Amino acid sequence: MAAQRKKWPSVPISSGLPSYGSGCGKEGAEGAKNLWARTGSLKDVTICTYNVRSLLGEDRLYDLEKELGNITWDIVGLCEVRRRGEHLQQLKSGHLLYTGGKEESSIGGVGFLIHKTIASNVISYKSTSDRVSQIILKISKKQTMKIIQVYLPTSSHADEEVDMVYEEIAELLDEDKANFTIVMGDFNAKVGKREDNSEMMLGKFGIGTRNDRGDRLLEFASSRGLKVMNSFFKKKEYRKWTWQSPNGTTRNEIDFILTNRPDIITDVSVLNRFNTGSDHRLVRAKMHVNFKLERSKLIRKNASLNVDKLKHRKDEFQLQLRNRFQVLQDEVNQEDINDIYNKFSHTVQTCALKRENQTTDKITKETLDLMGKRRQMKVSTQKDSIEYTELCKTIRKRMKREIRSFNIKKVQETITNDSSYKATKRKLSSGKSQLIAIKGEDGSVIHDRDQIINHVKIFFQHLYSSKVHVDAPIIALDADEDITPVGVDEVAKALQEMKRGKAPGSDEVLVDVLKDGGDVILEQLAKLFTL
Template identity: 25%
Template sequence: DILVIMGDLNAKVGSENEGLEQVMGVHGVGEINENGEFFSTFCAEHDLVIGGTIFPHKECHKTTWVSPDGRTQNQIDHLAISRSFRRSLLDVRNKRGADVGSDHHLVLATLRLKVVASGKKFNRRDRRYDIGKLRMEQGQEQFRLELRNRFEALQDLQPEDNVERDWVRVTSLLKDTCETVLGFRNPQKKDWLSEDTWRDVQSRKEAKERVNASRTRSQRLNAQAQYNERHRQVKRGARRDKRRWVDEQAQKAEQAAAVGDMKTLYDITRQLSRKGFNRSQPVKSKTGELLTSAEQQLRRWEEHFKEVFSPDHGGEDIEELFASAGRLLPDLDIAISDAPPSEAEMRKAVQELKNGKAPGVDNIPPEVLKVDIDTTVRLLLPVLQRVWNEEVIPEEWKKGLIIKIPKKGDRTCCDNGRGITLLTMASKVLAKIILGRVKDRIEGLL
């Protein structure tokens, strides 16, 4: 494995490498200090090479820290790499032009690695469609038009000879429409900085460039003073914008609470409180051993949920439950219609799907099916009727994505994690149709 250590170590290692030829080069800055001795010893013990001392550069491209008065510059930020990967390190230098509002310069390293392809295909399920576009009338109209055009083209093709291929054809049409019209959601955070603050940021960047271009000490002190003033302006503007944004979010939360929109209220509250949890947090095995690798954790969660969903986990015997129900209702005719799903039943089931629910393995969210219900019914109803008549279910309908939700208590214990299963929307539609028939029959008898 390759090991890379980098950061502000407050260690000056200098340029004298006698006795440390395997650890550092001769292109360091200044003289070694106590932290530098500790760092070089650490690297020698762990077969590491200090990258910033290997490559010849101008001193201004090697120093990583400037004192507040601008008089002192040192190389105290370092990057160390495994000695066996020394040839993979092509360059290490600072980038003074990167304006990060700090007295440290950005340190950039160039690595060249030969990585063996794993052969694992990119999973489109990991990327969510930008459903927000469907909240606008223009986005809805564009989606309807694209969906209808693709559906009309599908009508000209020969029908498939089995349910599985029928389902694949339908999902491909829906996914292609989503990618064309919606695209994928951008995971970047919302930008709450105002235009005035961004102009101050640009002004600070220009001041930083003047500091780096200073030729004399007096020029540098003057440029540094201007940079410090620009930096204070940026911080004041950012605080002002953050307060304004928080006030706006609070107003939106009040409006959501007034109309009973609990989802929006919860999302805003979580965003403002910054509450979250580490999804890759270690878990314990049955024996109490802490599992840190992703593969070990996955196997442990698999073991846990198999036990939870096992028939022997303490739940009631399903056959005995049905038998007892039959004994309690011996004389009632509770026969349910076994006719294939109708257009009206499917239309009602699609309308009952809740927005904002995460999709299953098919990555088709409920909003996509509800944009144009007429076309959705014409597209999906033949598949549902074929499933019903042939009593064959597509493979994706048999799969569910188990998402672990932490409960109170020790999160390293699997028993403190609650699992929810994400199913395909089409299988939910069929389940709602069956449930509707059962409810109608039972309510008619009560």
Template identity: 25%
Template sequence: MERRKVDILCVQETRWKGSKARSIGAGFKLFYYGVDSKRNGVGVVLKEELVRNVLEVKRVSDRVMSLKLEIEGVMLNVVSGYAPQVGCELEEKERFWSELDEVMESIPTGERVVIGADFNGHVGEGNTGDEEVMGKFGVKERNLEGQMVVDFAKRMDMAVVNTYFQKREEHRVTYKSGGRRTQVDYILCRRGNLKEISDCKVVVGESVARQHRMVVCRMTLMVCKKKRSKIEKKTKWWKLKKEECCEEFRQKLRQALGGQVVLPDDWETTAEVIRETGRKVLGVSSGRRKEDKETWWWNEEVQDSIQRKRLAKKKWDMDRTEENRQEYKESQSRVKREVSKAKQKAYDELYTRLDTREGEKDLYRLARQRDRDGKDVQQVRVIKDRDGRVLTSEESVQRRWKEYFEQLMNEENEREKRVEGVNSVEQKVDKIRKDEVRKALKRMKSGKAVGPDDIPVEVWKCLERQQWNF
């Protein structure tokens, strides 16, 4: 996906049991659903930049699932489908189309829809009588399952994108097995949004699946550009746990305060001096995201094996001789061995590190990361108004929250019996003592979120060791 610059990928026949989301490395995340590990299963893969745009995930069955994304104010629904094969029972086929109908009917008319599915049917070449939903550039003749695809497109006002772009047959065939060359994988979109798709073709030479080939389309959304959020660079306060850094910080702060070890009463000025000293002594982070942890085992041997496998697949596609087939099978086995070896080496090093005292924090961090990766929706980005319409802009969301709390806080409700006759208690409150502050600091944990002054508890622990007066 990274090499082909694919942002969204619909996958079928995953054969993974469960309904989860997981990071698959290289900055991509897979949302999937499956009931049986031996058959069916669907999923959608998103690149990292789009993961935080996910608003909703619907797992209808092991043949149909959908994702709703908000991209710069535009609502995009991505549906992954896997239709029953030709030999399956009619009841199973009808159930699939019924589920797909329900998904489409639940999507508001103004939202965009893209369906990527293995429909296991041939819509055929030519479009006589069906010009409103498909183009002329299919493959071979239509069958019953292909007619179901066309009927669905008419029913839901969709367009079969593959058939609108004139390509060589090699770039239209999505399924090859022995001497069979057919088109069963399709991309559909709303007819009104067809102009947003500039190209659609089959990618030849990629070892995506044993018999299927990847269908790629280029879609351009007309969106309103939002201001990019400024990357926040944070001071590396965690370095204060090293005594040499802590000592240097104290010395520089003492110099900045004119040689005093007493913090002045002017807190705003003092806080800025502390922050500036921290930036100079400890440095600041780049603000960029950390390296993807799912591919830390990747090495040059694995990369070289995958490249050779890709070339062997391309060679076999062009000339299907027994020698080329054997070379491709050997390259597949080589990749599996190299990946297994690289993972084993990396995990051995990881387990050795986690077995140390310093590695305990890494253990909890990895657990939290796995928990976050398993969640469908990372954060709530949009809300609905009173009429159920989705609000996407920051101003409209803030306005809706204001309306909600005004109504909530100003609404009169029946009150319980009031407590009467309560006497106030007057008590002298002593000033906070230094020993109380020191005890409180010892109980406080490091690495916690900072307050409005952006100064963490590590600073106070560092200064307290030298008996600084606060």
């Protein structure tokens, strides 16, 4: 039976710091002067992961810092630090060292080394065990980055222990939301090369063969929308492997950097000249965040697409799609399936996002003018009072009539277009009802907002969780058998059965847009499904 996981307390970022005085050095003292004062935006960040094998002695730490002095870095996630307990230490160099390990033994342990220039951007640090730690960085006024460092058990440990570590990672992913998420470390797993185009979590530059733990890693990555970034950059093989056996005959890639935002990663490479005597090699990822682009994405995401207006310019929309896809056609055979799909969704969104001015106000301009007149009226005589009363009656009558007319029109459009009745009801309502109280498991009434949200979350987690194991069907395919291409008619039938007005997936492409795209969308989807 698997051991129960231990809950670890989180360390406040201001605790455990030595006093600033002699020994810090000039750079350290200057860096520590305003250690917790926020710096500017972190547009470019260099993140590394490294199984150091030990930081127990001062010599090990000195060796690590000396080696890091020869490379560019901002954050280093560390495995096997072998330090007891959970600590934060400002080093003499001014860098910050976060470590989390077992209290009773110097085995395992993970942590982070944060460069002094970005130390002030660390919002929080948390360890859930000696195998999983997390930091959250403030990279701009409105955006944060979550980095989770992991050290998975080796093949000598039971699968139950591996599953427990993945559960810890999943809990951290769910607990603290961030704009960008990185999961990295020593996974003790070989993912190898991509086996088919359905493995979208992998790029086309993997190396070696896959093992069972590699399958488990890819299963987790797929369920969480993470990409194994080591496999997305073409490097020579000696710049890919991350561990070698004691006799030097076996070399494997088992240290990885995963993210939910592959678009910000500009490079991932193994540094073959970085060496502290470990049997692992340091993996480094370079990131670039385009804050202007991120703001525009946020605006586009929050601005709802005028689907009704799109229906009235179908011809223009379809012509734009055909022209754009014609330009991209020559690149299809030379690109990765992920890149092809990303360009498809981007093209569809770009063409569909053309908006026309539209007022969603239920009240006409004439009524709004009367309301403006009412605001300007000065009631000083009996005649003014009578005129004011009659004007109020007129406004109320017009508002009732116009609101009713607006609602009837929307209902008629919903029936004609076979749109979602629930969505129309939400649009016509005056607002959303909110819970102000909920009954807890012990029967007590809870009014606190955060506690209500937490109870609802736990309820649905239990409702939709399942521990029933279902074996996936095994489908034998003849290697010589030709697979029939997906036809346009098949796509059209599937799309016809999909309802309008439904929420989009992570690609933000609405079903309504696909339906209004006509033959050009059907042709592109058929090609994508056939690749």
